[in-house]
Amino acid sequence: MAISSITTVYTDRKIDLHIMQGVNAPSKSSITPSFGLISNYCTGVQKLIQRYMIMLLTEIGSQENYPDFGSDFLVNLLSSSSVYNRVDLQNLFAFANAKVSKAIIDYQIENELPLDEQLNTASLVDIINIAPGHVSLKIQIIPQTQDAVEFVVPLPN
Amino acid sequence: METIQDTNTRLTTFISESYPNVDLAPGSVLNELIIKLASTIQQPLKNDIDALAQVNTITSALNSTEDTFSEVISGIASNYGVVRNTGAKSTGKLKITLNGSDTIFVNEGTVFNQPVVKLNYLTSQTYRVTTNPQTDRDIKLIQKSAGSSLYYFVLPVQAEEVGAEYQLTDKTSLALTVQDSISGFVDAKAYGNFTTGLPVETDKELITRFKNGLSHKTLLSKTSILSKLQELYPNLTDLSVVGAADPEMTRSKQNILGISTLGAVDVYLRTSIGLETTTITKEATKTDEGKWSLSLNYQDVPGFYRVISILPSEQELTGSLLHTITFDYNNSGFTTTNLVNNKYEARFSKYQTADIVIDFEETDYELPASVIGGTTSFDILVSYQPNIGDIQNLFLDPNERILCADYLVKGMTPCFVSVGVTLERNDTYTAFPVDKLKQDIYKYINNLKIGEDLQASKIVDICHNYNVKKVRLPIKLSGEIFTNHSTTVAISSKDTLSIPTNYSLGISKKTTGFISNYFNSGVDPDSNLTDTINIEVL
Numbered sequence: 021m022a023i024s025s026i027t028t029v030y031t032d033r034k035i036d037l038h039i040m041q042g043v044n045a046p047s048k049s050s051i052t053p054s055f056g057l058i059s060n061y062c063t064g065v066q067k068l069i070q071r072y073m074i075m076l077l078t079e080i081g082s083q084e085n086y087p088d089f090g091s092d093f094l095v096n097l098l099s100s101s102s103v104y105n106r107v108d109l110q111n112l113f114a115f116a117n118a119k120v121s122k123a124i125i126d127y128q129i130e131n132e133l134p135l136d137e138q139l140n141t142a143s144l145v146d147i148i149n150i151a152p153g154h155v156s157l158k159i160q161i162i163p164q165t166q167d168a169v170e171f172v173v174p175l176p177n
Numbered sequence: 178m179e180t181i182q183d184t185n186t187r188l189t190t191f192i193s194e195s196y197p198n199v200d201l202a203p204g205s206v207l208n209e210l211i212i213k214l215a216s217t218i219q220q221p222l223k224n225d226i227d228a229l230a231q232v233n234t235i236t237s238a239l240n241s242t243e244d245t246f247s248e249v250i251s252g253i254a255s256n257y258g259v260v261r262n263t264g265a266k267s268t269g270k271l272k273i274t275l276n277g278s279d280t281i282f283v284n285e286g287t288v289f290n291q292p293v294v295k296l297n298y299l300t301s302q303t304y305r306v307t308t309n310p311q312t313d314r315d316i317k318l319i320q321k322s323a324g325s326s327l328y329y330f331v332l333p334v335q336a337e338e339v340g341a342e343y344q345l346t347d348k349t350s351l352a353l354t355v356q357d358s359i360s361g362f363v364d365a366k367a368y369g370n371f372t373t374g375l376p377v378e379t380d381k382e383l384i385t386r387f388k389n390g391l392s393h394k395t396l397l398s399k400t401s402i403l404s405k406l407q408e409l410y411p412n413l414t415d416l417s418v419v420g421a422a423d424p425e426m427t428r429s430k431q432n433i434l435g436i437s438t439l440g441a442v443d444v445y446l447r448t449s450i451g452l453e454t455t456t457i458t459k460e461a462t463k464t465d466e467g468k469w470s471l472s473l474n475y476q477d478v479p480g481f482y483r484v485i486s487i488l489p490s491e492q493e494l495t496g497s498l499l500h501t502i503t504f505d506y507n508n509s510g511f512t513t514t515n516l517v518n519n520k521y522e523a524r525f526s527k528y529q530t531a532d533i534v535i536d537f538e539e540t541d542y543e544l545p546a547s548v549i550g551g552t553t554s555f556d557i558l559v560s561y562q563p564n565i566g567d568i569q570n571l572f573l574d575p576n577e578r579i580l581c582a583d584y585l586v587k588g589m590t591p592c593f594v595s596v597g598v599t600l601e602r603n604d605t606y607t608a609f610p611v612d613k614l615k616q617d618i619y620k621y622i623n624n625l626k627i628g629e630d631l632q633a634s635k636i637v638d639i640c641h642n643y644n645v646k647k648v649r650l651p652i653k654l655s656g657e658i659f660t661n662h663s664t665t666v667a668i669s670s671k672d673t674l675s676i677p678t679n680y681s682l683g684i685s686k687k688t689t690g691f692i693s694n695y696f697n698s699g700v701d702p703d704s705n706l707t708d709t710i711n712i713e714v715l
Contacts, residue, residue: 034200036207063200071204078209081606085181085217088604089203127202 030063033134038062040070065136065163068124069171072142072161075120077173091116097175106147113144113157138164145170178243179227184220188212238380250380259387262378262411264339269371271298271351274329274363278318280307281360283332289351289365293708294619294695295612297337298351306330319493323543329495331368341450341623342616343374346694347485347558369454369485369558373412396572396579402444409571410564412448417589417627417687419443425685428585431518440582441516445589445688446568450623452482452560452591452692458490460552467538471555472530474507479527479566480588481559482659487535490554492542498555499536504663506530513573515585521683524661525588527566533557562588589627590658590689592668592676595697596622597653598636599713601646609714614643615695618710622693628686631656631674649715656691658684 038060062070078090079098093116097104104112124139139161146158156174163169179187189201189212201208228245230237238250251261271289275281283304288297308318308328321327336343349367353359378386386407395401399418406413419425421437429441457478461471473481486497506523507530508514517523523530535555539546547553569586571577578584596618602609617639625631633652640648651671658666658676661683668677676689683689697707 032198034198036200036205037210039206067200067205070206071202074206074209075204083213085220086213087607123203131202 033063035061035063036067036070038066038070040066040073063137064134065161065165065167065169068137068139068163069161069169072120072124072139073173075123076116091119094176109147109155109157110144117142117144135164136167140164140166148172150174179220179223181216181220184216184223185212188215188219235384239384241381244379245381246377247380250383254383254387257387259383261383262375264377265373265375265412266339267336267341267343267345267371267374269298269334269345270368271332271334271365272329272368273332273359273365274321274327275306275318275359275361276326276328276363277361278308278320278328279360280305280318282306283316283359287358288337288354289334290354291345291349291351291695293612294342294615296343296345296616297354298334298343298345299337300332300334304332306332321495327363332365336371336374340374340376342619343371344449344451344694345371346451346696347454349696369456370452370560372453373449373451375412396577396584406446406568406571410448410568412563413446414450414624415447415589415626415690417445419445419687423687424680425683425687427680428516428518428522428583442582442584443688444568444572444584444586445627446562446565446586447589447627447690448562448564448568450692451694453563454485454558454560457557457559458554459557461533461535461555463547463549463551463553464534465549467536469535469537469553469555470532471535472532473557474530475527475566478559478561479569480525480529480586481531481561482525482588482591483560483663484531484533485558485560487533487555487557489537489542489544490556492544494542501534502663503532504529505532511573513575513578515569515573515583517585521661521681522585524683525562525565525590526585527569587688590660590683591692592656592658592689593697593709594622594631594674594691594693595653595655595709595711596636596693597711597713598640599649599715600640601649601715603644603646610643611712611714614640614712615710617642618712619693619695622691625691627688627690628676629690630676631691633670633672633674658682658689660684 075089076091076093079095080090080092081087083089093112096112121139121142128138140163142159142161144157145160148156148158150156154174156172158170158172160168160170192199192212193201199207201212228243235250235253238245238247254261283300283306285301285303286299288299290297302314304314304316306316306318310317316330316332318328318330321329345367347367347369351365351367353362353365386404396405399416402418403413403416406416420442421429421439426437426441426443428443429437429439432438455478457473459471459473459477461469464470484500484502487500488494488498504520504524506517506520506528508517508523508528515528517526517528520529565586565588572584572586618636621635621639622631631654633654636652637648653669654671654674655667655669656674658668660666664682666677666679666682666684668674674691676684676686678685694709697709
C-alpha cells in the first residue's frame with residue numbers, strides 16, 4: 021500500500037493491528053492482508069486506510085448481530101451472474117463508498133481523532149485491467165490533512 | 178437484559194481503560210476480531226447468568242425484571258401442594274368458505290395463520306367435510322345461499338402455543354399456511370371469539386400464588402377471595418371489590434334515608450383476557466306475524482354483555498336477524514339470593530334477564546310459516562365473561578358464604594381500547610416485527626388491573642424494546658366503555674387513558690377495566706375488520 025507522505029509524530033497515538041503488512045514506507049508494493057508475520061501495528065493514515073478497506077470489503081449482513089456493518093459492494097459483485105462494465109463498477113463503488121464514508125465520518129464527528137486519521141473524501145481514481153477477467157480498483161483517500169493517498173484493491177474473479 | 182450493543186460497550190470500555198492506546202473504532206482490526214466476536218459470545222452467556230442468579234432465592238425471583246421459569250421454584254411450590262400452571266391454548270372455531278361441494282378431508286395439524294399478528298392455529302384431529310355427514314367426526318358442508326357455488330363449514334381449531342396473545346375476535350381473517358392443503362379454499366374467518374389462552378405461570382406468579390395459598394382462603398377480603406377463586410378458576414385474572422363506603426355501592430342505599438345499611442359487597446371479575454363468545458340454542462314463540470319472542474336468564478349465559486347475532490337453528494343462514502332486547506332482572510326463586518333493586522344493579526350478574534323480540538318472516542326464507550303460538554329454535558351468539566354464575570353460586574354456597582354479608586358477583590364493565598402508534602425504525606434493511614410489537618401491546622393492555630390507567634409512556638417503552646429510532650408523539654389512545662345501560666361512552670387521551678367516573682352508568686375505576694382485541698368489528702358483520710392496535714412504521 022503506497023504511502024505518499026510520512027507524519028512525523030505518532031507519540032500517544034491510538035494503534036491498531038496492522039494486517040496490510042509488507043510495505044516499508046515510502047514505497048509501493050503488492051500486499052495481502054495476513055497474519056503470521058512479525059507483530060506489527062499501525063496508526064495514522066495507514067490505520068485510516070485499513071479501516072476503510074475493512075468496511076468496504078466486508079459484506080453487509082455477514083456479521084451476526086451487526087447487520088448494518090460493511091457495504092454491499094462485494095455482495096453485488098459476487099451474487100449476480102451479470103457481467104459488469106466500468107460504468108457499472110463505478111456505480112457500485114459510489115453507493116458502497118458513500119455508506120462507508122458516512123460511517124467513518126459519523127464516528128470521527130463523535131470522537132476526537134488526529135487530522136491524518138480523519139477521512140475527508142474517498143474516491144475511485146481508476147479501474148485497472150490486470151489480466152482478462154481480473155480488475156483492480158485504484159482508490160484515493162484524502163484525510164483532513166489534505167495529503168492524498170492512493171492504493172490499489174484487487175477484486176475477486 | 179443486556180443487548181449486544183451493551184456488551185460491545187462494556188468490553189470496549191474495559192479494554193480502553195486497560196489499554197488507552199488501543200484503537201477500537203468501527204472497522205479497526207481489534208474491533209472486528211476481538212470486540213465483536215467476544216460480544217457475540219458473551220452477551221447470551223451474561224443474560225443466562227443474570228437470569229439464573231435471579232432465581233437463586235425466592236426474593237430474587239420476586240424482584241426479577243424478567244420472566245423466569247425455574248425448576249427450583251417449582252419444587253418449592255410443590256411442597257405446599259401448588260403446581261405451576263402450564264398455560265392454556267386459546268381454542269375457537271373457523272368458518273371456512275369453499276368453492277364447490279366436494280367432500281374433502283381436513284388433516285390433523287392443518288395450520289391457519291393470522292397474517293397481521295402472525296399467529297398460527299391448527300386442527301387437533303382429522304375431519305371429513307361433506308354435505309352428508311354420517312359420523313360424529315364429519316362436519317357438515319353448507320351452501321351459502323341457493324344457487325351459489327360457495328359452501329362453508331365450521332372447523333374447530335386451537336392455538337399453536339399457550340399464551341394470552343392468541344385470543345382472536347369474531348370474523349378475524351386467517352389464511353392457510355400451505356396453499357391447497359384444503360381443496361377449493363376461499364377464505365377462513367373466526368366464528369365467534371376464541372377462548373382465553375393463558376401463558377405459562379412465571380416464577381413470580383407461582384410464588385405469589387403459593388404465598389397466597391398459605392394465607393386464609395375465604396370469601397371475605399379481596400386478597401382471600403382472589404386466592405380462593407384462582408385456585409378454582411385459573412382463568413381469573415383480576416377482581417375488584419366495592420363495599421359499603423364506596424360511592425359505587427347503590428344496592429345497600431335503597432332506603433328512605435339513602436344511607437348504606439352495610440353488608441352488601443359487589444365483586445367485579447375479569448375471568449378472561451378478552452371477551453369470549455358462546456352460542457345458545459333456545460326456543461322462541463311466535464307472538465305475531467314475523468315476530469318471535471324468547472327470554473334469557475341465569476340458566477343460559479349468566480351476566481352476558483350483548484347479543485352479537487341471532488339466526489334460526491339449522492337453517493344455514495348467515496349474518497343476523499334484526500332483534501330488540503329488553504334487559505331486566507330476577508332474583509326470586511333461588512334458595513339463597515342477593516339483594517338487587519333494579520335491572521342496572523343486576524346487569525352483568527347472574528340475575529340479569531333479557532327478553533328478545535326477533536324479526537323473522539319464514540316465508541322470506543322459503544320456510545313453512547308457523548301459526549301464532551308455535552315455536553322454533555334460534556341460535557343466539559353472545560359475548561360474555563365465563564364462570565360468573567358459578568362464582569356467584571360459590572359465594573351463596575351454605576358452606577362458603579359469609580353469613581353476615583351479601584356478595585353480588587358481576588363481570589367487570591369493559592372498555593374496549595384502540596391504539597395508534599407511529600414509529601421510525603433504525604434499520605431500513607430488515608423487516609420490522611410489527612406482529613410481535615402488536616402482541617406485546619395487546620398483552621400489556623389486557624394485563625392491566627381493573628381501573629388501572631393505560632399509560633402512553635409504557636407503550637413507548639414497549640416500542641423501544643425493538644430497534645426503533647423514535648416513537649412519534651402523541652400516541653392515540655381511545656376507548657369505548659360498554660355500560661350497564663347497554664350504551665357506550667367514548668374516552669380518549671394522548672397521554673394517560675383513565676377510566677372516568679359515572680356511577681349511574683356503573684363506570685368507575687373499581688368497576689371498569691381495559692380490554693384490547695387485535696381487530697375492531699364494525700356494525701356490518703360482513704365488513705372488513707380494522708386494526709385496533711394500529712402501528713405505522715416509517
